Amino acid sequence: MKRGMAFYAQLGFTLFVCAFLIVPVILSILAGVTVNYLSCIQSGFTLRWVYAVWDGYRDTVFLSIGISLACLAGTLILGIPAAYALAKRQNALSRAIEELLVMPVAVPGLATALALIVTYGGFGGFRTSWVFILVGHILFTLPFMVCSVLAVLSAIDLKTLEEGAASLGASFRQRFFHVVLPNCRGGILAGSLMVVTLSMGEFNMTWLLHTPLTKTLPVGLADAYASLRLEIGSAYTLVFFLMIVPLLVALQWLGQARPTKFVADDE
Amino acid sequence: MSRDSSRLTYLLLPAGIFFGAFFLLPLAQLFHIGLTGKAGWGAYTAILTDRNYFSSLISTLGLAAITTLVTLIVSGLAGVFLQRNRFPGNGALVAMLTFPLAFPGVVIGFMVIMLAGRQGLIGDISRFLTGDKIVFAYSMAGLFMGYVYFSIPRTILTVMAAAEKLDPRLEEAARSLGASTWHVAVDVIIPGLKPAFISAGAICFATAMGAFGTAFTLATRINVLPMVIYTEFTLEANIAMAAALSFVLGAVTWVVLAVARTAAGSTVAAAG
Numbered sequence: 001m002k003r004g005m006a007f008y009a010q011l012g013f014t015l016f017v018c019a020f021l022i023v024p025v026i027l028s029i030l031a032g033v034t035v036n037y038l039s040c041i042q043s044g045f046t047l048r049w050v051y052a053v054w055d056g057y058r059d060t061v062f063l064s065i066g067i068s069l070a071c072l073a074g075t076l077i078l079g080i081p082a083a084y085a086l087a088k089r090q091n092a093l094s095r096a097i098e099e100l101l102v103m104p105v106a107v108p109g110l111a112t113a114l115a116l117i118v119t120y121g122g123f124g125g126f127r128t129s130w131v132f133i134l135v136g137h138i139l140f141t142l143p144f145m146v147c148s149v150l151a152v153l154s155a156i157d158l159k160t161l162e163e164g165a166a167s168l169g170a171s172f173r174q175r176f177f178h179v180v181l182p183n184c185r186g187g188i189l190a191g192s193l194m195v196v197t198l199s200m201g202e203f204n205m206t207w208l209l210h211t212p213l214t215k216t217l218p219v220g221l222a223d224a225y226a227s228l229r230l231e232i233g234s235a236y237t238l239v240f241f242l243m244i245v246p247l248l249v250a251l252q253w254l255g256q257a258r259p260t261k262f263v264a265d266d267e
Numbered sequence: 268m269s270r271d272s273s274r275l276t277y278l279l280l281p282a283g284i285f286f287g288a289f290f291l292l293p294l295a296q297l298f299h300i301g302l303t304g305k306a307g308w309g310a311y312t313a314i315l316t317d318r319n320y321f322s323s324l325i326s327t328l329g330l331a332a333i334t335t336l337v338t339l340i341v342s343g344l345a346g347v348f349l350q351r352n353r354f355p356g357n358g359a360l361v362a363m364l365t366f367p368l369a370f371p372g373v374v375i376g377f378m379v380i381m382l383a384g385r386q387g388l389i390g391d392i393s394r395f396l397t398g399d400k401i402v403f404a405y406s407m408a409g410l411f412m413g414y415v416y417f418s419i420p421r422t423i424l425t426v427m428a429a430a431e432k433l434d435p436r437l438e439e440a441a442r443s444l445g446a447s448t449w450h451v452a453v454d455v456i457i458p459g460l461k462p463a464f465i466s467a468g469a470i471c472f473a474t475a476m477g478a479f480g481t482a483f484t485l486a487t488r489i490n491v492l493p494m495v496i497y498t499e500f501t502l503e504a505n506i507a508m509a510a511a512l513s514f515v516l517g518a519v520t521w522v523v524l525a526v527a528r529t530a531a532g533s534t535v536a537a538a539g
Contacts, residue, residue, distance in 0.1 A: 006448065010348040017345050018363045021416065024378035025367075027388060037386060078285055081278035088275055097279070099525075104290055106521045108477025110493050111513035114500065115293035118300045118510060135289050142282065172274065201371035203480040204493075208500075218371045218480070225377055225484050230386060237377060244369055252362055 029241065032234035049235035053224070057236060060220035061243070067134055067216060068199035074138040075195050079145035080188065084180060086146070087153035101146055104139045109204030112139060117208060130214045136205040141198050145191040152187030153180075190254050197247045201240075217243070294517075297510045304507025311511050320495065320512065327492040330411060331475035335468045338418040342467070346426035347456065361427070368420040372413075372480020379404050379413040379485060405486040413481040418474065422467035429463030430456075462531040469527030473520040492516050 031037040035044050082101070086094045104112055113136060121127050161183065165175045181188075203218040210219050217240055224236045304310050314320045349361055367375070383389045383404040393401040403409050433456065441451050457464075479493040492512065500509035 007352065010344065010352075014345040014348055014360060017341055017419065018360055020382075021367055021419065022363050023388065024381040027381045028377065031381070078282040082282035085275040085278040089272075097283075100291075101282070101286065103521065106473060106524045107294075107517040108479070108493065108513070108520060110477065110479050110496055111297070111517040112290070112293070114496070114510060114513050115297035116289065118506065119293040119296040138285070139290055142286075146282075197369045201369050201374070203371040203373050204478070207479070207483070208497075218373055221371075221377075222373045222480070222483060225373065225380075233377060237374060240374065248366060248369055252365065 025241070028234045028237050030234075031231055032236075032238040034231065037230055037234070049231045050238065052232055053236045053239055057217075057220045057224070057239075060215045060217045061239065063130060063214065064200055064217035065243075067130060067137060068196045070134050071137040071141055071199040072192055072195050074134070075142050075145040076188070076192070078138070079142055079191070080149055080181075080184075083146045083149035083153060083184075084176070087150055087158060098146075098150075102143045105143050109136075109140065109202070110208065112136065113205040113208035128211050128213065133206055133209045133214060133216065136209050137199045137202055140202060140205060141195040144194045144198065145188075148191030148194065149184050149187040152184040156183055158183075186254070190251070193247055193251045193254065197244060197251065200244060200247070294514075298514050301507055301511030301514050304505070304511070306507070310508055311515065313508070314512060314515050323490045323492050323495045326407070326490055327476060330407065330414065330491060331472045334411060334414040334418055334475045335471040338415055338422055338471050339464055339468050341415070342419055342422040342426045343457075343460065343464070346423045347430045347460075350427045350430040361423075364423050365420045367417060370417065372417070372478050372482075373484045374480075375413045375417045376481040376484025378416060379409050379481070383409055383412060405488075407489060409485050410482055410489055410491070413485065414475045414478065417478075417481070418471045421470055421474065425463050425467040426460065429460050433459045465527050465531040469524050469531075473524050476520045476523075477516060 032049055033045050033047065035046050035048075086098055116132070116136060117127075120132070126132055158180070161179050162175050165179045170179070201218055202216075203222065206216050206219055207222065210216060215223070221233070221236055221240060225233045301310050302308060306313060309316075314324055345364065349357060349364075367378075370378070381387055383402060385402055385404075387402065387404060390400040390402050393399055404412075437455050437459070438451055441455050446454065477493060479497065482489050482491055482494050483497070493516070496509050496512045496516065499505045499512065
């Protein structure tokens with residue numbers, strides 16, 4: 001009986017926390033499709049605000065998708081070879097490099113962005129192009145790709161696999177592309193989803209790195225929240241949710257599939 | 268052997284060059300720019316000597332500390348509960364608690380406005396109940412709510428993963444020896460979760476120190492360091508001061524994370 005009480009008290013608390021996180025999301029989705037949020041849902045549903053957002057801020061959606069895909073390409077090219085090298089050499093130096101690579105996550109985006117501006121702000125063409133934002137995003141997301149791939153590479157028996165392939169005459173290139181890469185598919189996929197999701201939502205750095213011609217989705221959101229009516233801000237947020245939810249669902253699905261594979265190696 | 272290691276160096280090189288050119292070099296430049304202002308080295312001590320900067324440092328540290336404490340209590344209670352009790356809908360609750368993980372700070376700020384803003388839910392409910400409309404989104408309290416909002420999804424998975432590894436036999440032993448639920452929690456569960464609390468708490472703390480988007484959406488008048496840096500940079504055009512302050516902010520958050528990682532690591536080693 002006493003245990004039952006404790007169970008329901010904790011369940012109630014957990015439900016309250018869930019409500020705290022989810023209710024505002026639902027409210028904002030509703031606000032984005034109602035005619036007038038002040039007079040509640042009775043005023044009826046409309047897609048007017050969504051269309052208004054699409055008209056005014058379409059470019060930010062495309063720029064964000066473009067940057068996040070370019071960021072993914074960048075982190076794949078830079079991150080996978082680095083993770084492989086770090087997995088092969090487990091010594092003090094490789095741990096120090098790992099520590100350094102994770103720094104952009106620890107240092108606030110504002111500081112990194114300022115550092116980039118005071119160093120490269122003078123290169124006009126570079127400063128005003130979207131590549132400037134891309135550089136910031138790659139810095140911030142690279143650690144997630146490296147850690148994700150490194151986790152898988154340290155969990156599998158890389159040495160035996162590679163030696164096996166080498167003894168059958170496989171060159172380094174063949175081993176890398178046909179043995180190493182297929183074996184860390186899971187880590188690459190998880191890292192990729194993380195990179196795209198983070199790049200899509202990055203604001204702290206992007207707000208300082210952007211120019212009027214290179215506005216990303218979160219920058220546009222900040223604009224809309226500051227200057228437009230609540231319904232448009234909500235509709236814009238709805239557009240952002242539509243883009244990010246599939247990525248989050250995929251991430252959670254991967255996250256659930258993963259522990260069963262990793263638990264044994266943790267011991 | 269040497270061919271092998273030169274190959275590994277060569278594989279690390281692209282990431283290394285990118286990192287050096289766009290992170291280490293800019294950080295060094297940031298440090299240098301911080302020295303070029305009127306104050307010279309004083310820019311780096313101004314955060315302690317200037318009353319305004321010092322007060323924003325204290326409020327930023329305080330806000331980050333309270334956010335971390337509240338988040339750990341909330342995530343600890345909900346996380347251990349969800350890990351221990353399997354019931355229909357459990358997975359859906361976990362999904363809801365981790366869903367806002369990828370929301371940018373600006374969106375979190377907007378969520379706070381939806382709850383506690385001028386047209387917010389809390390205001391409506393309080394007006395219905397007491398006749399007074401409670402609006403606190405555009406203040407430190409609103410910022411605190413936003414920080415707890417984005418910290419919960421970041422910590423709950425770590426807590427749940429650690430709770431999964433706790434040995435239930437320890438709790439049973441404590442119970443059979445007559446320990447109350449409270450004592451089991453304080454003497455068995457919390458010490459067992461300590462490494463997870465340290466590492467999750469450090470991430471909470473560092474994120475709350477450096478977060479900018481939420482404060483930016485809620486109000487420019489909230490006195491926290493990232494807002495001060497932003498104001499110095501854009502409105503005052505005091506680039507040297509902005510550089511010095513952000514270098515100090517970056518150093519503080521990095522040190523907090525590094526210390527916590529060492530502490531959590533050594534606790535794990537000591538336990539094992």
